Amino acid sequence: MTMALSMTDTSPRPWRPSPLWLAVPGFVLLVVFFAFPVARLLVLSVQDAQTGGFSLASFARITTTDVYIRVLGITFKIAGYTAIFSLLLGYPLAYWLARMPDAVRGRLLLFVMVPFWTSYLVKTFAFMLLLGRTGVINDLLLGTGIVSQPLPLINNEFGVMVGMVHAMVPLAVMTMLPVMTGIDRRLVQAAQTLGASPVHAFWLVYFKLSLPGVAAAGLLVFISSLGFFIVPAFLGGRRETMLAQLIIAQVQELLNWSFAGALAAMMLLAALVSCWVYDRVFGLSTVTGQGSDGKEASGRLRLAGLALLHGLASVCALIAMPVNRLFGPRAGRAMLPAVSWAVIAFLVAPTLIVIPIAFTSSQFLEFPPPGFSLRWFETYFSSPLWVQATVRSFLVAGATAAAATVIGGLAALALARGNSRWNGAIFAFFLAPMIVPRIVIAVGLFYLFAQIGLVATDLGLVIGHTVLAIPFTLVTIAAVLKSYDTRLDQAAATLGANRLRTLFLITVPLVKGGLIAAFLFAFITSFDELTIAIFVSGGVKTTLPKQMWDDMILQLNPTLAAVSVVVFAIVTVLLLVAERVRRSP
Amino acid sequence: MTATEMIHSTPRSAGGAMPKLLIDGLSKRYGNVTALEPTQLAVEKGEFLTLLGPSGSGKTTLLQLICGLVERSSGRLFIDGVDQSDTPVHQRDIGLVFQHYALFPHLTVAENVAFPLKMRGCAPGEISRRVKDALEMVHLGHLGDRFPRMLSGGQQQRVALARCFVYQPSIILMDEPLGALDKKLRDHMQIEIKRLHRETGTTIIYVTHDQEEALAMSDRICLMNHARIEQIGAPHEIYTRPRTAFAADFIGISNIFRGEFVHDAGRPRLATPHGIFNLPEDVSATGKGGALVVRPEHLRIGAASPNRITGAVSEIVYAGSETRVIADLGGGTQAILRLWPGDPVPQIGETITAGWDANSAAFVP
Numbered sequence: 001m002t003m004a005l006s007m008t009d010t011s012p013r014p015w016r017p018s019p020l021w022l023a024v025p026g027f028v029l030l031v032v033f034f035a036f037p038v039a040r041l042l043v044l045s046v047q048d049a050q051t052g053g054f055s056l057a058s059f060a061r062i063t064t065t066d067v068y069i070r071v072l073g074i075t076f077k078i079a080g081y082t083a084i085f086s087l088l089l090g091y092p093l094a095y096w097l098a099r100m101p102d103a104v105r106g107r108l109l110l111f112v113m114v115p116f117w118t119s120y121l122v123k124t125f126a127f128m129l130l131l132g133r134t135g136v137i138n139d140l141l142l143g144t145g146i147v148s149q150p151l152p153l154i155n156n157e158f159g160v161m162v163g164m165v166h167a168m169v170p171l172a173v174m175t176m177l178p179v180m181t182g183i184d185r186r187l188v189q190a191a192q193t194l195g196a197s198p199v200h201a202f203w204l205v206y207f208k209l210s211l212p213g214v215a216a217a218g219l220l221v222f223i224s225s226l227g228f229f230i231v232p233a234f235l236g237g238r239r240e241t242m243l244a245q246l247i248i249a250q251v252q253e254l255l256n257w258s259f260a261g262a263l264a265a266m267m268l269l270a271a272l273v274s275c276w277v278y279d280r281v282f283g284l285s286t287v288t289g290q291g292s293d294g295k296e297a298s299g300r301l302r303l304a305g306l307a308l309l310h311g312l313a314s315v316c317a318l319i320a321m322p323v324n325r326l327f328g329p330r331a332g333r334a335m336l337p338a339v340s341w342a343v344i345a346f347l348v349a350p351t352l353i354v355i356p357i358a359f360t361s362s363q364f365l366e367f368p369p370p371g372f373s374l375r376w377f378e379t380y381f382s383s384p385l386w387v388q389a390t391v392r393s394f395l396v397a398g399a400t401a402a403a404a405t406v407i408g409g410l411a412a413l414a415l416a417r418g419n420s421r422w423n424g425a426i427f428a429f430f431l432a433p434m435i436v437p438r439i440v441i442a443v444g445l446f447y448l449f450a451q452i453g454l455v456a457t458d459l460g461l462v463i464g465h466t467v468l469a470i471p472f473t474l475v476t477i478a479a480v481l482k483s484y485d486t487r488l489d490q491a492a493a494t495l496g497a498n499r500l501r502t503l504f505l506i507t508v509p510l511v512k513g514g515l516i517a518a519f520l521f522a523f524i525t526s527f528d529e530l531t532i533a534i535f536v537s538g539g540v541k542t543t544l545p546k547q548m549w550d551d552m553i554l555q556l557n558p559t560l561a562a563v564s565v566v567v568f569a570i571v572t573v574l575l576l577v578a579e580r581v582r583r584s585p
Numbered sequence: 586m587t588a589t590e591m592i593h594s595t596p597r598s599a600g601g602a603m604p605k606l607l608i609d610g611l612s613k614r615y616g617n618v619t620a621l622e623p624t625q626l627a628v629e630k631g632e633f634l635t636l637l638g639p640s641g642s643g644k645t646t647l648l649q650l651i652c653g654l655v656e657r658s659s660g661r662l663f664i665d666g667v668d669q670s671d672t673p674v675h676q677r678d679i680g681l682v683f684q685h686y687a688l689f690p691h692l693t694v695a696e697n698v699a700f701p702l703k704m705r706g707c708a709p710g711e712i713s714r715r716v717k718d719a720l721e722m723v724h725l726g727h728l729g730d731r732f733p734r735m736l737s738g739g740q741q742q743r744v745a746l747a748r749c750f751v752y753q754p755s756i757i758l759m760d761e762p763l764g765a766l767d768k769k770l771r772d773h774m775q776i777e778i779k780r781l782h783r784e785t786g787t788t789i790i791y792v793t794h795d796q797e798e799a800l801a802m803s804d805r806i807c808l809m810n811h812a813r814i815e816q817i818g819a820p821h822e823i824y825t826r827p828r829t830a831f832a833a834d835f836i837g838i839s840n841i842f843r844g845e846f847v848h849d850a851g852r853p854r855l856a857t858p859h860g861i862f863n864l865p866e867d868v869s870a871t872g873k874g875g876a877l878v879v880r881p882e883h884l885r886i887g888a889a890s891p892n893r894i895t896g897a898v899s900e901i902v903y904a905g906s907e908t909r910v911i912a913d914l915g916g917g918t919q920a921i922l923r924l925w926p927g928d929p930v931p932q933i934g935e936t937i938t939a940g941w942d943a944n945s946a947a948f949v950p
């Protein structure tokens with residue numbers, strides 16, 4: 001009888017807020033300053049500029065002249081090649097890193113992290129110094145008499161590809177690495193005890209299992225490359241003009257919003273289609289790092305894939321045999337580290353060229369510098385323009401980092417604590433600013449800001465940068481929360497701490513490292529950011545990257561080298577600190 | 586029936602005393618999974634109650650419902666007669682000791698123990714005095730400045746106990762607190778926990794799936810199975826009078842003989858594949874049949890009893906304080922019996938006959 005009574009007990013319970021509410025600030029911010037402006041831009045692309053009615057005129061214009069079609073084709077071609085070459089260079093490096101013991105890998109990974117976070121402007125500037133007609137390489141080649149004419153290394157497809165691949169290999173490695181470290185190496189050994197040659201064991205087991213990571217890396221590199229403009233602007237020629245450059249020109253010079261919107265729509269469409277294809281084949285969860293429940297392709301496709309791998313393995317085994325016989329197995333084993341170190345050298349060395357040039361005593365960008373001097377640093381620090389830009393960048397980056405850490409942290413907490421079926425969708429939405437090409441976000445924001453008076457304001461910059469930084473802070477904090485033992489929070493609750501005190505006395509101190517790292521990553525993101533700054537920072541009040549961009553367009557000078565060294569040093573130090581605090585609890 | 590009426594109608598609240606903790610129809614569902622069926626349970630003040638049961642039987646769920654770490658699906662919970670069903674975790678007067686201790690790694694031992702006092706706004710002087718007392722109570726007075734990671738498993742466990750006892754919650758819940766310790770340390774800590782229980786007079790609800798631990802420590806055992814309470818009672822009661830075959834099988838070693846009732850000279854007896862046996866005197870034969878539970882120590886080789894089984898010795902297990910004989914009864918059934926002191930050890934393969942006193946067996950439906 002009591003049983004029956006209690007079963008029907010449906011007395012109202014006091015309302016306890018779901019943890020998902022913590023994601024609301026970030027959600028609102030992203031809806032207003034990311035989803036809405038991007039959607040608005042897409043609407044603009046199908047609106048008649050005068051009447052506001054529906055019109056496909058902009059898209060029609062894209063197809064009428066073959067200029068735009070060509071640019072589209074070039075953009076896809078460059079992005080595709082960049083993805084392929086980044087994977088080819090990145091795979092051996094990632095594979096080598098994955099085999100390292102954890103501590104060693106952590107240290108070696110800095111050779112990937114530093115180039116990853118180094119400003120594209122600095123990297124591109126370094127390549128201009130290296131590859132230019134009077135650049136370091138041509139100087140050396142002419143000086144030693146190997147060639148009699150300077151080689152055309154820049155302002156052509158070669159220059160763009162070198163710059164793009166250099167910029168994207170770190171992203172490829174960092175995307176593949178988690179998948180590779182997650183592969184149980186005993187499986188490869190098991191395959192060998194079952195009779196597979198090392199070559200077969202690699203292709204049929206390891207490579208197969210690493211494929212989702214490879215595909216994710218290819219996808220991210222391809223999408224990021226679609227929106228590139230710094231590298232083609234400085235290292236490419238007229239014929240390597242990419243879509244993003246066109247969009248910038250349409251907005252800045254011609255104020256043709258609907259056409260810019262149409263171009264942006266094309267780019268976004270390309271990005272979304274690649275995501276969709278990827279999701280069909282592998283499942284998007286691999287990209288977001290939410291577990292590795294990748295889909296298995298079904299039936300015939302899967303068998304065809306396995307047969308292909310078999311073929312690859314056999315071909316490689318055929319090649320490996322004579323190579324092994326000729327040079328001995330030791331040479332084979334030395335290959336991987338040799339290749340990996342070569343890739344690391346390619347990633348790290350070019351940027352270092354700016355250091356000697358920054359300390360030159362010459363008026364010109366000569367190499368080797370004729371003498372040592374600090375004059376270009378003096379020029380930098382005594383120029384109000386540069387100093388103001390630097391200060392502004394610091395302030396904006398600080399504010400961005402604070403906002404993105406709080407917002408991303410709350411969202412990470414919401415996702416870690418709540419387990420609603422919306423978690424996956426919310427996570428994907430928060431990561432979307434990383435997938436949608438920056439140029440699309442930037443143009444959309446510019447349009448919005450122009451209407452609400454946020455152009456040329458620090459607030460506008462901070463908002464834009466926060467949108468871009470939230471994915472980084474979310475992923476960083478979500479990672480530490482994932483390994484966080486929630487029983488500690490439960491213990492605090494049973495010991496009498498309410499939710500707020502538990503958060504500040506237990507959770508925050510314990511995930512401090514992750515929070516600081518997230519803060520620094522967000523800081524660097526903003527400190528380096530150019531795309532939004534190009535549009536949103538006003539003519540006089542510029543940020544450091546915007547000032548560099550303007551100077552690089554006008555004329556290369558040693559002051560730029562000095563600025564590059566300072567930026568490089570700041571970012572590297574912040575990064576080292578971030579990595580250190582992230583590792584030590 | 587109102588809550589108060591029900592309190593007075595609970596079995597152990599004789600004399601009108603209010604139970605410390607009363608669980609009325611508390612249940613928990615996760616989607617389709619029922620982690621705990623609607624459950625009735627009353628716990629007396631100062632009692633040591635053990636939740637015992639196989640993995641997944643709902644022990645942790647029941648504890649978490651009591652302290653409020655999971656939301657109930659139905660039912661109410663009263664502490665000292667006051668409805669606390671909706672009180673948030675941190676305001677219930679309940680302590681919880683976690684299986685893996687859940688010590689805060691960024692706080693020292695003393696700071697860990699001080700934490701609940703700080704949350705309750707105690708004065709600094711009082712905090713340091715009580716922390717000192719609590720640490721001394723668990724013999725860790727000298728380790729207050731260490732961090733948890735610098736302690737051994739047993740020491741960490743004792744810090745967790747001190748952290749719980751220090752604020753004197755009137756109910757303490759322990760979820761397999763000794764699960765991570767080795768056997769010797771576990772025996773030692775069992776005695777420690779019993780001592781703390783005696784010295785503080787707290788009500789303790791203790792989860793374990795080690796039946797020896799449950800028998801050794803508890804005032805009452807609450808046996809759980811399939812998200813329900815199977816049987817609740819004092820250890821000797823559950824051991825000698827299991828109410829279900831599951832209870833008989835789970836606690837201690839049992840020989841279970843299933844069969845159907847036959848009426849033989851006016852008295853009901855149980856016809857099993859191994860013989861027709863007398864029922865204990867206090868059992869009335871209702872239904873078609875059931876099973877007799879005979880403990881190994883009640884089976885004696887060569888006993889002159891009408892209840893006898895015959896089988897070939899297949900194994901002899903020497904276990905220090907006792908020797909067990911396993912006999913093959915045929916039909917895939919084995920019987921386990923404990924050798925009585927002084928009885929000769931049989932040979933493997935030897936056919937033996939063993940009997941028991943009808944009243945020493947238990948009958949389960």
Ligand SMILES: Nc1ncnc2c1ncn2[C@@H]1O[C@H](COP(=O)(O)OP(=O)(O)OP(=O)(O)O)[C@@H](O)[C@H]1O
Nearest residue numbers: 615618619620639640641642643644645646647794
């Ligand atoms: N968060 C959850 N979601 C879904 N099912 C759950 C959840 N927590 C527990 N369960 C289910 O509820 C049932 C009871 O679980 P509970 O943890 O209470 O068992 P237990 O008796 O403590 O077991 P153990 O001895 O293994 O600790 C199990 O079937 C379990 O799978």
Ligand SMILES: [Mg+2]
Nearest residue numbers: 644645646760
């Ligand atoms: Mg449990």
